[in-house]
Amino acid sequence: MAARVLSVNLGEARTGILKSRRTGIDKRPVDTIHVTDPGPKGVGGSGVEGDAVVNTKHHGGTTQAVYAVAREELDWWAMDTGKELGPGAFGENVTTTGFDVDAAVIGEQWRIGGSVVLSVTAPRVPCATFAAHMQVPGWVKAFTRRGRTGAYLAVLQPGTVRPDDTIEVTWRPGHGITVPMVFRAWMGDRDLARAIVDSGALLPQEHEELEAKLAKWEGAESRTS
Known part of the structure; x- marks a missing residue:
């Protein structure tokens, strides 16, 4: 099955x-969404015109401009929970099909x-x-155990996205750090967090947030040892 957009969603x-x-x-x-760079977190909201981001302190901005989730992941959760999960069920702007969003490497680019x-x-x-x-x-807890979160995306080239648009990975960096790896680090895997911080793979804001979290963990550990 070709990788494509199944649905585009607004809230x-x-x-x-x-x-x-x-x-x-x-x-x-x-029917369509128009995506563009909304500006920094705390100032900009969603990168999708007409989409509401209320808590701009924690959501939205350049590095969380668009959120994508695979239809196959929604299907897995529908089977697990017995709930009907339509497109947009996770609050995603783009629901994909035939495309493993959770295999994405940080920094890779999609056309x-x-x-x-x-x-x-x-x-x-x-x-x-x-x-x-x-x-x-x-x-x-269940979502964390599963560890397949979908991906936040920045908008490098704005434009209109429609259902049935093709998705192509046009560039992938060589560091190999995937979205699920960053999630595990963020949720408490200190060794992985240190490796990711040392790799420099994250954008500056995400790097600083993970580095601060790691320093807090390591400080607490040193006080109790």
Whole structure:
């Protein structure tokens, strides 16, 4: 099966998922999306025009401009949970098919359709809003054990993305650090976190965040030893 876009999805800011807080995690399929670089995290929101990012401190910005998840991963979770999971169920902007999103290497570039170019930046880290949206007991722990998070992407070349657009990996760096590896590091694998920090594979913001997390772990360890 050729790698392609199955669905493109947008979310409006809504309440009712996590108490009275608004969130854009509930995304629905649309005919097309236009992607562009939204600017730094904390200033820019979603890289998808018309898509809501409410908590810009932790979501959105250049390195989380677009979120992609494989349809095959949604199918796995549908079997595991017994829930019907349509496109956008994980809050993703792009649902792929015939393409292993979770095999992506940090920094690799995807060409979608004729002109859009995206670059893989980071894994998705589960949060309370995601858990409330999924309504699956123990969701954060289950999602973490699975370790296949989909990928956040930066927009290198803006444009319009449509269902049935082809997806092609046009460049892949040689460091071999995949999205699931970064996720495991972020979730507590200290040896892997050190190796990733030392590799310099991450973009500056993600590098600084993981380095700070690692320093905190190592500081706590030294105080108890």
